Amino acid sequence: MIKLRYIVKTIVFxxxxxxxxxxxxxxxxxxxxxxxxxKAQPLFKIKNVxxxxxxxxxxxxxxxxxxxVVVNTETKADYASWSTRAFIYFEIYKLNDKQKLNSSVxxxxxxxILMSNxxxxxxxxxxxxxKLLISVSIGxxxxxxxxxxxxxxxxxxxxxYNKYKQTFLIAEPKANFLSKDIEYYTAVxxxxxxxxxxxxxxxQALDISKVALLKVLELQQDxxxxxxxxxxxxxxxxxxxxxxxxIDNTNISQLDIIQENMVKLxxxxxxxxxxxxxxxxxxxxSVEALYYIYRMLNDDAKFNDFKNKCKELGIKTDK
Amino acid sequence: xxxxASKNKGKGNLIISETVGACKQGSSINxxxxxxxxxxxxxxxxxxxxxxxxxxxxxxLAINVD
Numbered sequence: 001m002i003k004l005r006y007i008v009k010t011i012v013f014x015x016x017x018x019x020x021x022x023x024x025x026x027x028x029x030x031x032x033x034x035x036x037x038x039k040a041q042p043l044f045k046i047k048n049v050x051x052x053x054x055x056x057x058x059x060x061x062x063x064x065x066x067x068x069v070v071v072n073t074e075t076k077a078d079y080a081s082w083s084t085r086a087f088i089y090f091e092i093y094k095l096n097d098k099q100k101l102n103s104s105v106x107x108x109x110x111x112x113i114l115m116s117n118x119x120x121x122x123x124x125x126x127x128x129x130x131k132l133l134i135s136v137s138i139g140x141x142x143x144x145x146x147x148x149x150x151x152x153x154x155x156x157x158x159x160x161y162n163k164y165k166q167t168f169l170i171a172e173p174k175a176n177f178l179s180k181d182i183e184y185y186t187a188v189x190x191x192x193x194x195x196x197x198x199x200x201x202x203x204q205a206l207d208i209s210k211v212a213l214l215k216v217l218e219l220q221q222d223x224x225x226x227x228x229x230x231x232x233x234x235x236x237x238x239x240x241x242x243x244x245x246x247i248d249n250t251n252i253s254q255l256d257i258i259q260e261n262m263v264k265l266x267x268x269x270x271x272x273x274x275x276x277x278x279x280x281x282x283x284x285x286s287v288e289a290l291y292y293i294y295r296m297l298n299d300d301a302k303f304n305d306f307k308n309k310c311k312e313l314g315i316k317t318d319k
Numbered sequence: 320x321x322x323x324a325s326k327n328k329g330k331g332n333l334i335i336s337e338t339v340g341a342c343k344q345g346s347s348i349n350x351x352x353x354x355x356x357x358x359x360x361x362x363x364x365x366x367x368x369x370x371x372x373x374x375x376x377x378x379x380l381a382i383n384v385d
Contacts, residue, residue, distance in 0.1 A: 252376055256356075263355045298352040 016273065030069045030081055036062035037088050044091065056095065062088045070112070082116035083125050085109075086132055098139055099146065101156055101163075106136060133171035140164035144184065148191055154208050159189070182216055186225050187211035192231040200240040206233060224276050231272035231289055238265035238296060266296045288315050324365065326357045328372070331370045342383065347371065 036058045043055035066085045069075045089109035097103035113129045121129065144160035147153045161184050168175050192209035196202050209229065215224040239260045245255070270293050277286040291306035310317050324345025327334060336346040342362040347369060349360040361381030366373055 252380060256380065259356050266355070297355040298357055299355060300352075 009295060013287035024199065025074060029065045030075055030078070030084060033062045033065035033069060033088065034084055036065065037084065037091070040091060044094075055091075059088060059091045059095075065090060070115075070243055077119065079116040079119035079125055082112045082119065083121060083129055086112035086116065086129065090132055090135070093136075093139075099143065101143065101147070101160055106139075110136060110170075113169070130171045133167060137164050137167035137171065140167055141180075141184075145187065148188060154188060154192070178219060182223065184217050185212045185215045185219075186223065189216060190229055196233055197236055200236050200243075206237070209233060222275060222279065224279065227272045227275045227284060228289075231269045231276070231286075231293075234265050234269035234272065235289060235293055235296070238262045241265070242296075263297060266293050269293050270297070282313060284313050284315050287313055288317065291315075291317055324368070327369055329368070329370045333371055334369060335367065348381075353382070 040055040040058035043051040067089050068080045075081045086109045093105045098107045138158050141164040144157045147157035189209045189212035192205040195205040213226040213230050214222050273286050273289045287309045291310050294303040335348045337350040341349040342360045347366040359368045360383040
Protein backbone atom coordinates (compact mmCIF):
# COMPACT_ATOMS: atom_id res chain seq x y z
CA MET A 1 0.00 0.00 0.00
CA ILE A 2 2.78 2.33 1.00
CA LYS A 3 4.63 1.37 -2.14
CA LEU A 4 1.60 2.10 -4.31
CA ARG A 5 1.17 5.51 -2.66
CA TYR A 6 4.85 6.21 -3.32
CA ILE A 7 4.49 5.25 -6.98
CA VAL A 8 1.38 7.43 -7.49
CA LYS A 9 3.04 10.36 -5.73
CA THR A 10 6.11 10.00 -7.91
CA ILE A 11 4.02 9.84 -11.09
CA VAL A 12 1.95 12.90 -10.13
CA PHE A 13 5.09 14.82 -9.19
CA UNK A 14 6.75 13.84 -12.45
CA UNK A 15 3.74 15.00 -14.48
CA UNK A 16 3.66 18.34 -12.63
CA UNK A 17 7.39 18.69 -13.12
CA UNK A 18 7.13 17.84 -16.80
CA UNK A 19 4.38 20.38 -17.37
CA UNK A 20 6.36 23.03 -15.50
CA UNK A 21 9.55 22.19 -17.34
CA UNK A 22 7.68 22.24 -20.61
CA UNK A 23 6.19 25.62 -19.67
CA UNK A 24 9.62 26.94 -18.81
CA UNK A 25 10.96 25.41 -21.98
CA UNK A 26 8.36 27.23 -24.05
CA UNK A 27 9.07 30.49 -22.24
CA UNK A 28 12.71 29.87 -22.96
CA UNK A 29 11.86 29.29 -26.60
CA UNK A 30 10.05 32.62 -26.73
CA UNK A 31 13.09 34.33 -25.25
CA UNK A 32 15.32 32.41 -27.64
CA UNK A 33 13.17 33.45 -30.60
CA UNK A 34 13.35 37.08 -29.47
CA UNK A 35 17.13 36.83 -29.06
CA UNK A 36 17.53 35.35 -32.53
CA UNK A 37 15.31 38.06 -33.97
CA UNK A 38 17.36 40.73 -32.19
CA LYS A 39 20.53 39.19 -33.57
CA ALA A 40 19.19 39.00 -37.11
CA GLN A 41 17.67 42.46 -37.36
CA PRO A 42 20.84 44.61 -37.27
CA LEU A 43 22.58 42.22 -39.67
CA PHE A 44 19.86 42.76 -42.29
CA LYS A 45 20.56 46.48 -42.16
CA ILE A 46 24.29 46.11 -42.90
CA LYS A 47 23.58 45.02 -46.47
CA ASN A 48 26.55 42.77 -46.89
CA VAL A 49 26.30 39.24 -48.22
CA UNK A 50 27.94 37.43 -45.30
CA UNK A 51 25.94 39.28 -42.68
CA UNK A 52 22.74 38.75 -44.61
CA UNK A 53 23.43 35.02 -44.78
CA UNK A 54 23.84 34.91 -41.00
CA UNK A 55 20.74 37.03 -40.55
CA UNK A 56 18.74 34.56 -42.67
CA UNK A 57 20.00 31.66 -40.54
CA UNK A 58 19.04 33.47 -37.32
CA UNK A 59 15.63 34.51 -38.57
CA UNK A 60 14.80 31.00 -39.79
CA UNK A 61 15.79 29.60 -36.40
CA UNK A 62 13.68 32.28 -34.75
CA UNK A 63 10.76 31.23 -36.97
CA UNK A 64 11.05 27.57 -35.92
CA UNK A 65 11.23 28.58 -32.28
CA UNK A 66 8.29 30.96 -32.37
CA UNK A 67 6.10 28.56 -34.37
CA UNK A 68 6.38 26.06 -31.53
CA VAL A 69 5.73 28.76 -28.92
CA VAL A 70 2.38 29.77 -30.41
CA VAL A 71 1.01 26.23 -30.44
CA ASN A 72 1.90 25.53 -26.84
CA THR A 73 -0.94 25.92 -24.35
CA GLU A 74 1.30 27.70 -21.85
CA THR A 75 2.52 30.39 -24.21
CA LYS A 76 -0.13 30.70 -26.88
CA ALA A 77 -2.25 32.91 -24.62
CA ASP A 78 0.58 35.43 -24.32
CA TYR A 79 0.31 38.39 -26.68
CA ALA A 80 4.12 38.69 -26.62
CA SER A 81 4.37 35.32 -28.39
CA TRP A 82 2.10 36.47 -31.22
CA SER A 83 3.69 39.90 -31.58
CA THR A 84 7.15 38.33 -31.65
CA ARG A 85 5.92 35.94 -34.31
CA ALA A 86 4.57 38.84 -36.35
CA PHE A 87 7.92 40.66 -36.17
CA ILE A 88 9.88 37.55 -37.12
CA TYR A 89 7.56 36.86 -40.05
CA PHE A 90 7.84 40.51 -41.07
CA GLU A 91 11.60 40.07 -41.58
CA ILE A 92 10.97 36.95 -43.69
CA TYR A 93 8.29 38.81 -45.65
CA LYS A 94 10.74 41.65 -46.37
CA LEU A 95 13.28 39.13 -47.60
CA ASN A 96 11.16 37.14 -50.03
CA ASP A 97 7.56 38.20 -50.28
CA LYS A 98 7.42 41.98 -50.55
CA GLN A 99 6.63 41.88 -54.26
CA LYS A 100 4.10 39.07 -53.97
CA LEU A 101 0.41 39.88 -54.00
CA ASN A 102 -0.41 36.61 -52.28
CA SER A 103 1.99 35.71 -49.51
CA SER A 104 1.33 33.17 -46.78
CA VAL A 105 4.14 34.80 -44.76
CA UNK A 106 2.37 38.16 -44.86
CA UNK A 107 -0.97 36.48 -44.05
CA UNK A 108 0.63 34.77 -41.06
CA UNK A 109 2.14 37.97 -39.78
CA UNK A 110 -1.18 39.82 -40.08
CA UNK A 111 -3.08 37.02 -38.34
CA UNK A 112 -0.42 36.99 -35.59
CA ILE A 113 -0.94 40.71 -35.00
CA LEU A 114 -4.68 40.18 -34.88
CA MET A 115 -4.18 37.38 -32.35
CA SER A 116 -1.88 39.56 -30.26
CA ASN A 117 -4.41 42.41 -30.32
CA UNK A 118 -7.13 40.01 -29.28
CA UNK A 119 -5.12 39.11 -26.18
CA UNK A 120 -5.13 42.77 -25.06
CA UNK A 121 -1.45 43.66 -25.26
CA UNK A 122 0.16 46.41 -23.19
CA UNK A 123 0.61 49.87 -24.71
CA UNK A 124 4.08 49.16 -26.11
CA UNK A 125 3.06 45.97 -27.86
CA UNK A 126 -0.15 47.56 -29.09
CA UNK A 127 1.77 50.47 -30.58
CA UNK A 128 4.33 48.16 -32.21
CA UNK A 129 1.56 45.97 -33.61
CA UNK A 130 0.00 49.05 -35.14
CA LYS A 131 3.29 50.24 -36.66
CA LEU A 132 3.85 46.82 -38.15
CA LEU A 133 0.38 46.72 -39.69
CA ILE A 134 0.90 50.16 -41.19
CA SER A 135 4.23 49.01 -42.67
CA VAL A 136 2.52 45.98 -44.22
CA SER A 137 -0.30 48.13 -45.60
CA ILE A 138 2.22 50.57 -47.12
CA GLY A 139 3.91 47.54 -48.68
CA UNK A 140 0.58 46.69 -50.34
CA UNK A 141 0.23 50.28 -51.58
CA UNK A 142 3.72 50.28 -53.07
CA UNK A 143 2.98 46.94 -54.66
CA UNK A 144 -0.21 48.34 -56.21
CA UNK A 145 1.85 51.11 -57.84
CA UNK A 146 4.51 48.67 -58.99
CA UNK A 147 1.95 46.31 -60.51
CA UNK A 148 0.45 49.23 -62.34
CA UNK A 149 3.60 50.90 -63.65
CA UNK A 150 5.94 47.96 -64.17
CA UNK A 151 3.61 45.11 -65.00
CA UNK A 152 0.63 46.94 -66.54
CA UNK A 153 -1.51 44.70 -64.39
CA UNK A 154 -4.41 46.89 -63.40
CA UNK A 155 -6.51 44.10 -61.88
CA UNK A 156 -3.76 42.87 -59.59
CA UNK A 157 -2.86 46.45 -58.79
CA UNK A 158 -6.47 47.12 -57.73
CA UNK A 159 -6.39 43.97 -55.55
CA UNK A 160 -3.19 45.19 -53.87
CA TYR A 161 -4.73 48.61 -53.35
CA ASN A 162 -7.81 47.11 -51.70
CA LYS A 163 -5.56 44.99 -49.49
CA TYR A 164 -3.74 48.17 -48.51
CA LYS A 165 -7.02 49.70 -47.40
CA GLN A 166 -8.16 46.58 -45.54
CA THR A 167 -4.85 46.27 -43.69
CA PHE A 168 -4.65 49.96 -42.89
CA LEU A 169 -8.19 49.85 -41.50
CA ILE A 170 -7.14 47.22 -38.97
CA ALA A 171 -4.48 49.61 -37.70
CA GLU A 172 -6.60 52.75 -38.03
CA PRO A 173 -10.28 51.79 -37.98
CA LYS A 174 -11.39 55.38 -38.55
CA ALA A 175 -9.07 55.98 -41.49
CA ASN A 176 -10.40 58.11 -44.33
CA PHE A 177 -9.20 57.07 -47.77
CA LEU A 178 -10.59 59.94 -49.80
CA SER A 179 -7.25 61.54 -50.68
CA LYS A 180 -5.55 58.18 -51.17
CA ASP A 181 -8.39 56.99 -53.43
CA ILE A 182 -8.07 60.15 -55.49
CA GLU A 183 -4.29 59.70 -55.68
CA TYR A 184 -4.52 56.03 -56.66
CA TYR A 185 -7.31 56.30 -59.22
CA THR A 186 -5.74 59.42 -60.73
CA ALA A 187 -2.52 57.45 -61.15
CA VAL A 188 -4.40 54.54 -62.80
CA UNK A 189 -6.40 56.90 -65.02
CA UNK A 190 -3.42 59.00 -66.11
CA UNK A 191 -1.27 55.96 -66.70
CA UNK A 192 -3.76 54.26 -69.00
CA UNK A 193 -4.78 57.56 -70.61
CA UNK A 194 -1.16 58.03 -71.67
CA UNK A 195 -1.13 54.54 -73.15
CA UNK A 196 -4.34 55.26 -75.05
CA UNK A 197 -3.20 58.68 -76.21
CA UNK A 198 -0.07 57.11 -77.68
CA UNK A 199 -2.00 54.29 -79.31
CA UNK A 200 -5.65 55.08 -79.96
CA UNK A 201 -6.33 51.50 -81.03
CA UNK A 202 -5.81 50.35 -77.44
CA UNK A 203 -9.44 50.48 -76.36
CA GLN A 204 -8.73 48.37 -73.27
CA ALA A 205 -6.50 51.15 -71.96
CA LEU A 206 -9.23 53.64 -72.80
CA ASP A 207 -11.83 51.68 -70.81
CA ILE A 208 -9.58 51.20 -67.77
CA SER A 209 -8.65 54.86 -67.78
CA LYS A 210 -12.24 56.07 -68.08
CA VAL A 211 -13.44 53.89 -65.19
CA ALA A 212 -10.61 55.13 -62.96
CA LEU A 213 -10.98 58.79 -63.89
CA LEU A 214 -14.74 58.72 -63.44
CA LYS A 215 -14.14 57.33 -59.95
CA VAL A 216 -11.86 60.31 -59.27
CA LEU A 217 -14.48 62.74 -60.56
CA GLU A 218 -17.09 61.03 -58.41
CA LEU A 219 -14.89 61.77 -55.39
CA GLN A 220 -13.71 65.19 -56.53
CA GLN A 221 -15.73 66.82 -59.29
CA ASP A 222 -13.19 69.52 -60.12
CA UNK A 223 -10.10 67.32 -60.20
CA UNK A 224 -7.97 68.99 -62.85
CA UNK A 225 -5.93 66.02 -63.91
CA UNK A 226 -8.97 63.73 -64.27
CA UNK A 227 -10.94 66.33 -66.25
CA UNK A 228 -7.99 67.02 -68.52
CA UNK A 229 -7.30 63.34 -69.17
CA UNK A 230 -10.97 62.57 -69.81
CA UNK A 231 -11.22 65.46 -72.26
CA UNK A 232 -8.12 64.50 -74.18
CA UNK A 233 -9.23 60.89 -74.39
CA UNK A 234 -12.64 61.83 -75.80
CA UNK A 235 -10.93 64.15 -78.30
CA UNK A 236 -8.57 61.36 -79.34
CA UNK A 237 -11.51 59.02 -79.77
CA UNK A 238 -13.00 61.56 -82.17
CA UNK A 239 -9.67 61.80 -84.00
CA UNK A 240 -9.64 58.03 -84.29
CA UNK A 241 -13.04 58.19 -86.00
CA UNK A 242 -11.80 60.76 -88.49
CA UNK A 243 -8.71 58.67 -89.17
CA UNK A 244 -10.94 55.69 -89.92
CA UNK A 245 -12.37 57.54 -92.91
CA UNK A 246 -10.58 56.55 -96.07
CA ILE A 247 -11.26 57.15 -99.74
CA ASP A 248 -11.29 53.42 -100.47
CA ASN A 249 -12.72 51.92 -97.32
CA THR A 250 -15.58 54.25 -96.35
CA ASN A 251 -19.05 54.12 -97.74
CA ILE A 252 -20.02 57.71 -98.44
CA SER A 253 -23.39 57.15 -96.76
CA GLN A 254 -21.52 56.38 -93.49
CA LEU A 255 -19.95 59.83 -93.40
CA ASP A 256 -22.93 61.41 -91.69
CA ILE A 257 -22.95 58.78 -88.94
CA ILE A 258 -19.20 59.14 -88.41
CA GLN A 259 -19.54 62.90 -88.27
CA GLU A 260 -22.45 62.64 -85.83
CA ASN A 261 -20.37 60.47 -83.49
CA MET A 262 -17.33 62.68 -83.89
CA VAL A 263 -19.35 65.73 -82.82
CA LYS A 264 -20.75 63.87 -79.79
CA LEU A 265 -17.23 62.89 -78.71
CA UNK A 266 -15.85 66.39 -79.27
CA UNK A 267 -18.67 67.88 -77.20
CA UNK A 268 -17.93 65.45 -74.38
CA UNK A 269 -14.27 66.42 -74.59
CA UNK A 270 -15.27 70.10 -74.47
CA UNK A 271 -17.26 69.59 -71.22
CA UNK A 272 -14.28 68.16 -69.37
CA UNK A 273 -11.67 70.58 -70.72
CA UNK A 274 -13.86 73.59 -70.01
CA UNK A 275 -13.86 72.64 -66.30
CA UNK A 276 -10.07 72.90 -66.33
CA UNK A 277 -10.10 76.09 -68.37
CA UNK A 278 -12.59 77.79 -66.04
CA UNK A 279 -10.27 77.29 -63.07
CA UNK A 280 -7.20 78.62 -64.90
CA UNK A 281 -7.75 80.43 -68.18
CA UNK A 282 -4.02 80.48 -68.84
CA UNK A 283 -3.58 76.74 -68.54
CA UNK A 284 -1.80 76.06 -71.86
CA UNK A 285 -2.98 72.46 -72.08
CA SER A 286 -6.64 73.37 -71.78
CA VAL A 287 -6.34 76.34 -74.19
CA GLU A 288 -4.64 74.18 -76.79
CA ALA A 289 -7.15 71.35 -76.34
CA LEU A 290 -10.10 73.74 -76.75
CA TYR A 291 -8.53 75.17 -79.90
CA TYR A 292 -8.51 71.71 -81.49
CA ILE A 293 -11.95 70.81 -80.14
CA TYR A 294 -13.59 73.93 -81.61
CA ARG A 295 -11.81 73.33 -84.86
CA MET A 296 -13.29 69.84 -84.90
CA LEU A 297 -16.72 71.24 -84.05
CA ASN A 298 -16.50 73.76 -86.90
CA ASP A 299 -17.24 76.48 -84.38
CA ASP A 300 -15.46 79.35 -86.11
CA ALA A 301 -16.07 82.00 -83.47
CA LYS A 302 -14.69 79.94 -80.59
CA PHE A 303 -11.98 78.45 -82.76
CA ASN A 304 -10.68 81.92 -83.62
CA ASP A 305 -10.97 82.98 -80.00
CA PHE A 306 -8.78 80.08 -78.85
CA LYS A 307 -6.46 80.55 -81.80
CA ASN A 308 -5.73 84.02 -80.44
CA LYS A 309 -5.37 82.68 -76.90
CA CYS A 310 -2.86 80.13 -78.16
CA LYS A 311 -0.88 82.96 -79.78
CA GLU A 312 -0.97 84.97 -76.56
CA LEU A 313 0.35 82.02 -74.58
CA GLY A 314 2.95 81.15 -77.19
CA ILE A 315 1.37 77.78 -77.97
CA LYS A 316 2.30 76.41 -81.35
CA THR A 317 -0.61 74.87 -83.23
CA ASP A 318 -0.59 72.94 -86.45
CA LYS A 319 -2.66 75.45 -88.41
CA UNK B 320 -19.44 84.04 -107.74
CA UNK B 321 -21.69 84.78 -110.75
CA UNK B 322 -18.60 85.75 -112.73
CA UNK B 323 -16.78 82.52 -111.85
CA ALA B 324 -19.83 80.47 -112.81
CA SER B 325 -20.23 82.11 -116.20
CA LYS B 326 -16.52 81.70 -116.98
CA ASN B 327 -16.69 77.97 -116.24
CA LYS B 328 -19.84 77.21 -118.18
CA GLY B 329 -19.50 73.92 -120.04
CA LYS B 330 -15.84 73.53 -119.15
CA GLY B 331 -16.31 70.54 -116.86
CA ASN B 332 -15.02 72.41 -113.78
CA LEU B 333 -16.69 71.77 -110.43
CA ILE B 334 -17.32 74.98 -108.48
CA ILE B 335 -17.13 74.42 -104.72
CA SER B 336 -17.79 77.14 -102.17
CA GLU B 337 -18.38 77.67 -98.49
CA THR B 338 -20.49 80.80 -98.36
CA VAL B 339 -24.15 81.04 -97.41
CA GLY B 340 -26.30 81.27 -100.54
CA ALA B 341 -23.44 80.46 -102.94
CA CYS B 342 -25.47 77.75 -104.71
CA LYS B 343 -27.93 80.43 -105.78
CA GLN B 344 -25.07 82.36 -107.32
CA GLY B 345 -23.73 79.55 -109.50
CA SER B 346 -21.82 77.19 -107.19
CA SER B 347 -22.45 73.46 -107.64
CA ILE B 348 -21.44 72.36 -104.14
CA ASN B 349 -21.56 74.68 -101.15
CA UNK B 350 -20.29 73.58 -97.74
CA UNK B 351 -22.19 74.77 -94.69
CA UNK B 352 -21.91 74.03 -90.98
CA UNK B 353 -25.11 72.91 -89.28
CA UNK B 354 -25.08 71.81 -85.63
CA UNK B 355 -21.28 71.56 -85.63
CA UNK B 356 -21.44 69.23 -88.62
CA UNK B 357 -20.10 69.91 -92.04
CA UNK B 358 -22.86 69.48 -94.60
CA UNK B 359 -23.11 70.46 -98.23
CA UNK B 360 -25.72 71.93 -100.51
CA UNK B 361 -25.87 70.65 -104.04
CA UNK B 362 -27.23 72.48 -107.06
CA UNK B 363 -27.77 70.01 -109.86
CA UNK B 364 -28.60 72.69 -112.46
CA UNK B 365 -25.36 74.53 -111.81
CA UNK B 366 -23.43 71.25 -112.12
CA UNK B 367 -25.11 70.52 -115.45
CA UNK B 368 -24.29 74.04 -116.65
CA UNK B 369 -20.63 73.27 -115.88
CA UNK B 370 -20.96 70.07 -117.91
CA UNK B 371 -20.94 67.67 -114.93
CA UNK B 372 -23.01 64.65 -113.95
CA UNK B 373 -23.28 63.27 -110.42
CA UNK B 374 -24.15 59.96 -108.83
CA UNK B 375 -27.52 59.60 -107.12
CA UNK B 376 -25.81 58.46 -103.85
CA UNK B 377 -24.03 61.76 -103.78
CA UNK B 378 -27.23 63.73 -104.29
CA UNK B 379 -28.87 61.84 -101.46
CA LEU B 380 -26.24 63.11 -99.02
CA ALA B 381 -26.76 66.77 -99.90
CA ILE B 382 -29.01 68.87 -97.71
CA ASN B 383 -30.46 71.14 -100.35
CA VAL B 384 -30.85 69.92 -103.91
CA ASP B 385 -32.25 72.41 -106.39
